[in-house]
Amino acid sequence: MEKFRRIGILTSGGDAPGMNACYRAAARCCLARGIVVYGIKEGYKGLIEDNMKLVTSTIDVNNLINRSGTVLYTARCDEFKTEDGMQKAIAVCKKNQIDGIIAIGGDGTFRGATDLSERGIPTIGIPGTIDNDIPASDYTIGFDTAVNTVISMVDRLRDTCESHARCDVVEVMGHWSGNIAVYAGIATGAIATAIKELPFDEAKAMEDIKRARLAGKRSFIVIVSEGLKGFAEPLAQRIQEQTGVETKFCRLAHVQRGGTPTLRDRVMATRMGVEAVDQLLKGQSNVVVCELDGKITTVGIERALKVDRYFKGKCTPEELAAFKPEEMKWIQERSDYVKSTMQMLYTIANEVKA
Numbered sequence: 001m002e003k004f005r006r007i008g009i010l011t012s013g014g015d016a017p018g019m020n021a022c023y024r025a026a027a028r029c030c031l032a033r034g035i036v037v038y039g040i041k042e043g044y045k046g047l048i049e050d051n052m053k054l055v056t057s058t059i060d061v062n063n064l065i066n067r068s069g070t071v072l073y074t075a076r077c078d079e080f081k082t083e084d085g086m087q088k089a090i091a092v093c094k095k096n097q098i099d100g101i102i103a104i105g106g107d108g109t110f111r112g113a114t115d116l117s118e119r120g121i122p123t124i125g126i127p128g129t130i131d132n133d134i135p136a137s138d139y140t141i142g143f144d145t146a147v148n149t150v151i152s153m154v155d156r157l158r159d160t161c162e163s164h165a166r167c168d169v170v171e172v173m174g175h176w177s178g179n180i181a182v183y184a185g186i187a188t189g190a191i192a193t194a195i196k197e198l199p200f201d202e203a204k205a206m207e208d209i210k211r212a213r214l215a216g217k218r219s220f221i222v223i224v225s226e227g228l229k230g231f232a233e234p235l236a237q238r239i240q241e242q243t244g245v246e247t248k249f250c251r252l253a254h255v256q257r258g259g260t261p262t263l264r265d266r267v268m269a270t271r272m273g274v275e276a277v278d279q280l281l282k283g284q285s286n287v288v289v290c291e292l293d294g295k296i297t298t299v300g301i302e303r304a305l306k307v308d309r310y311f312k313g314k315c316t317p318e319e320l321a322a323f324k325p326e327e328m329k330w331i332q333e334r335s336d337y338v339k340s341t342m343q344m345l346y347t348i349a350n351e352v353k354a
Helices: 019-032 043-049 083-095 107-118 143-164 179-188 202-214 232-243 253-257 263-281 301-311 317-322 325-351
Strands: 006-011 036-040 052-055 100-105 123-127 167-172 192-194 220-225 247-251 287-292 295-300
Touching: 006 019, 006 043, 019 036, 019 052, 019 100, 019 263, 036 043, 043 083, 083 107, 100 107, 100 263, 107 123, 107 301, 123 263, 143 167, 143 179, 143 220, 143 253, 143 263, 167 179, 167 232, 179 192, 179 220, 179 325, 192 202, 192 325, 202 220, 202 232, 220 232, 232 247, 263 287, 263 295, 287 301, 295 301, 301 317, 301 325
Parallel strands: 006 036, 006 100, 100 123, 123 287, 167 220, 167 247, 192 220
Antiparallel strands: 036 052, 287 295
């Protein structure tokens, strides 16, 4: 613990509800243990540019637990991907006597954390992304709030669909993961849900809509993940043409990133923020704080990135050949678990319809 005199905290990648709660928790935990805290502005860009704020007391992080977005801001930083950029960031850490970094974000954030760790700056990652698309963790900060936002918006669409006897095809976020779509599909009683990861039976969806209309149903919701690029809007046209039900298209877009964090996101963010500080003080580095089987634990960032690439089909043959047998076993088991969970939810979403 004596080694860590100063810790920097940053948020990177897409903003997610709960990031502020996580920053607040980690900062307060540090202050309670006599550690100086810097809030680094605009992620790795701010680290390179020495754009940071000294947290002098808990007052500096007051009233953040209920705020969405990220008060530390976020920005793209291609310079940090270069060795020169990373050395600038390290020089800033040394100048400010920062002994460790807590990085809140997604897979891109974790790659940056690994780069820092390998160059002598202990770094801990915390998963913050609304898509819940970090396969190494059962949960990522922001997911629950995002899905609840989708539910609220779709419930409002349902009201007008019912009034006008319409169908709405709603595109939700999730470029690499259909989690928002399948959870929202179940929770809103969608007549059909389509995601990138699993086959969508469009013919059956059309028959379900026609059958339900004949039975007297007036309103229909179809949820589509944005991972199916260019699919949702044409689907709306086809539904109207093939079923005779007037159909509109709605893209919820970045409204899903905003909104007051839910109970789950506030508590999970707090637990993960405290755990990250604890891990640094224990001498850990290059790990990501995860929730697995309801417990807060850690996974090596390199392993987390490998299972991410494997699950998303990004691994090259050379990368696969380089995996150690024990490592490959864990990656395969973790990937299978995530896939089976998605399959189960997807089946429910398309079988249990309102």
